[in-house]
Amino acid sequence: MSSNKPAETPTPTSFPKSVPVVIVGAGPTGITAATLLAQYGVQCVVLERWEDVYPKPRAVHADDEVCRILARVGVYDEFAAVSRPALGLRLLDPKMRILAEFRRDPKNGLHGFPQANMFDQPELEALLRANLKNQPGVMLRADVEVTHVTQVDPGRVRVQFTDRASGAQHVIDAAYVLGCDGANSMVRTAIGATMTDLHFEQRWLVIDVDTDAPLRQWEGVHQVCDPLRAGTYMRVSETRYRWEFQLLGDETAANYQSVGDILPLISPWLAGTSAEQLTLVRVTDYTFRARLADRWRDRNVFILGDAAHLTPPFVGQGMAAGLRDAMNLAWKLAGVLSGSLPEAVLDTYQQERKPHARTMIYVAVSVGWAMTAGGRLGNHFRRALVPLLRRLPGTRAAAEGVTPALHKSALVIKSDGRRLAGALCPNPVLDSGIRLDDAIAKRFSLITSSSLSDQQRDEMARRGAVVISTAPGSQLDGWLQKAGVGAALVRPDGAVMRAGRDVNALCDAMPSFRDFSDG
Numbered sequence: 001m002s003s004n005k006p007a008e009t010p011t012p013t014s015f016p017k018s019v020p021v022v023i024v025g026a027g028p029t030g031i032t033a034a035t036l037l038a039q040y041g042v043q044c045v046v047l048e049r050w051e052d053v054y055p056k057p058r059a060v061h062a063d064d065e066v067c068r069i070l071a072r073v074g075v076y077d078e079f080a081a082v083s084r085p086a087l088g089l090r091l092l093d094p095k096m097r098i099l100a101e102f103r104r105d106p107k108n109g110l111h112g113f114p115q116a117n118m119f120d121q122p123e124l125e126a127l128l129r130a131n132l133k134n135q136p137g138v139m140l141r142a143d144v145e146v147t148h149v150t151q152v153d154p155g156r157v158r159v160q161f162t163d164r165a166s167g168a169q170h171v172i173d174a175a176y177v178l179g180c181d182g183a184n185s186m187v188r189t190a191i192g193a194t195m196t197d198l199h200f201e202q203r204w205l206v207i208d209v210d211t212d213a214p215l216r217q218w219e220g221v222h223q224v225c226d227p228l229r230a231g232t233y234m235r236v237s238e239t240r241y242r243w244e245f246q247l248l249g250d251e252t253a254a255n256y257q258s259v260g261d262i263l264p265l266i267s268p269w270l271a272g273t274s275a276e277q278l279t280l281v282r283v284t285d286y287t288f289r290a291r292l293a294d295r296w297r298d299r300n301v302f303i304l305g306d307a308a309h310l311t312p313p314f315v316g317q318g319m320a321a322g323l324r325d326a327m328n329l330a331w332k333l334a335g336v337l338s339g340s341l342p343e344a345v346l347d348t349y350q351q352e353r354k355p356h357a358r359t360m361i362y363v364a365v366s367v368g369w370a371m372t373a374g375g376r377l378g379n380h381f382r383r384a385l386v387p388l389l390r391r392l393p394g395t396r397a398a399a400e401g402v403t404p405a406l407h408k409s410a411l412v413i414k415s416d417g418r419r420l421a422g423a424l425c426p427n428p429v430l431d432s433g434i435r436l437d438d439a440i441a442k443r444f445s446l447i448t449s450s451s452l453s454d455q456q457r458d459e460m461a462r463r464g465a466v467v468i469s470t471a472p473g474s475q476l477d478g479w480l481q482k483a484g485v486g487a488a489l490v491r492p493d494g495a496v497m498r499a500g501r502d503v504n505a506l507c508d509a510m511p512s513f514r515d516f517s518d519g
């Protein structure tokens with residue numbers, strides 16, 4: 001199947017008969033995957049049930065790794081204009097005394113962006129969708145319901161869907177299908193995957209409020225640890241605020257439909273602001289769950305985002321995990337479709353992403369238990385125990401604002417430079433004045449403190465890779481030195497594939513990677 005033919009230009013009711021990739025679901029995961037694939041010249045059709053982005057607020061926090069992905073898809077500047085750097089996360093006791101604080105750098109951290117950013121998910125999704133229109137070769141078809149995903153032949157997946165307005169049935173064949181269809185994923189069911197319960201289920205009230213009044217709180221996420229009623233507060237934008245509270249007994253959102261109803265809950269943060277100054281944007285209840293799909297792939301069908309994992313939102317990492325899935329899989333799929341990478345690399349998607357997602361879910365669950373467990377007696381022990389959260393695997397990484405390295409795979413080789421393999425490389429501004437990610441521009445790269453021979457440079461260019469020679473004393477030089485290596489082979493998603501002292505061995509290990517956008 002060729003994927004570099006011009007796309008058919010469909011009328012609103014016509015669809016191509018076949019396409020390299022069909023993406024089910026136009027949430028943040030699906031749109032990110034489509035954009036990244038399109039940047040590699042891979043044509044795809046995105047099928048979405050609803051006409052427009054889901055309008056209700058959900059995600060409000062994005063870390064700097066997510067910003068790196070947003071920069072890559074081309075919406076970071078617009079995102080920065082509508083988001084707000086935050087100072088980190090505080091765990092508080094019921095009397096609002098600080099139990100632990102995880103600070104975040106509101107300027108440019110390791111990845112070149114503020115480490116914690118508050119935003120409104122519908123605003124981000126609107127940016128992602130508008131940006132998708134700039135990608136030739138992607139067709140987004142809204143108002144359709146995907147009903148069947150069937151692997152009819154080796155390498156051919158049939159996607160059946162219904163036009164919700166006309167009831168017309170349609171079929172598209174694809175080489176690959178990405179199920180980015182959220183928590184109730186039909187693609188997950190179609191590949192026979194099931195969700196493993198990671199044993200966390202709580203009902204919470206989610207309140208979004210607008211006010212021009214300054215609340216003058218610490219500009220980070222406040223998590224109140226209180227088994228009688230745990231709660232979260234955060235400022236999302238200039239005028240938007242989010243509170244979340246654990247629901248008690250048979251309470252539902254119906255009990256909290258007016259400003260008067262919510263005042264007793266939110267008053268500790270109001271600093272004298274009157275009820276008349278508050279506008280209720282939304283009150284709803286959610287059941288926060290921790291779940292992980294047992295498998296993320298069946299032959300040519302993959303699941304990504306909430307379809308593959310569900311986390312309670314206590315550390316703001318649910319959408320982030322979906323964007324990481326898209327970033328991890330897109331370049332591999334592009335390389336396989338162009339014939340430059342072997343099909344076997346697609347196995348590395350689940351090998352690398354599933355343990356990472358599991359760790360981040362456990363981090364969220366740990367924070368959730370710290371906030372809610374133990375009854376009244378627990379309050380006495382929490383002051384001593386909560387600071388120890390930093391020492392748990394994964395939690396420690398999250399406390400420092402760095403997520404864990406990817407699990408080993410054929411594309412994460414943890415031999416000599418094991419400290420770096422699977423971790424994201426830093427993203428500093430280079431001497432040329434541009435950021436590393438922009439210099440690498442979605443290709444493989446060799447970051448090296450040793451000089452290469454002309455022959456090696458030619459070979460790297462022939463394999464489609466970029467060579468970044470580190471300046472002595474630079475951030476990248478310090479990064480290599482700290483790990484005790486002379487060079488790192490970095491993948492198109494910014495993760496280190498392999499690092500070591502022997503630059504010749506790394507040159508030899510450099511994969512040949514080309515995509516359709518290379519012509």
Ligand SMILES: Cc1cc2nc3c(=O)[nH]c(=O)nc-3n(C[C@H](O)[C@H](O)[C@H](O)COP(=O)(O)OP(=O)(O)OC[C@H]3O[C@@H](n4cnc5c(N)ncnc54)[C@H](O)[C@@H]3O)c2cc1C
Pocket residue numbers: 024025026027028029030047048049050054058059060061062121144145146147180181182183185186206286304305306307313315316317318319320321322
């Ligand atoms: C209260 C709350 C707070 C949160 N806070 C954060 C946070 O701070 N940070 C963070 O990173 N995450 C957070 N999250 C999680 C985040 O909102 C989700 O993880 C994210 O929306 C998942 O994106 P997705 O694209 O995978 O799935 P979704 O956003 O659910 O998108 C799936 C899409 O698939 C479509 N679809 C489904 N089935 C079909 C079908 N059969 N045919 C056609 N289309 C279909 C749906 O209409 C939908 O548009 C929060 C969630 C909640 C509820």
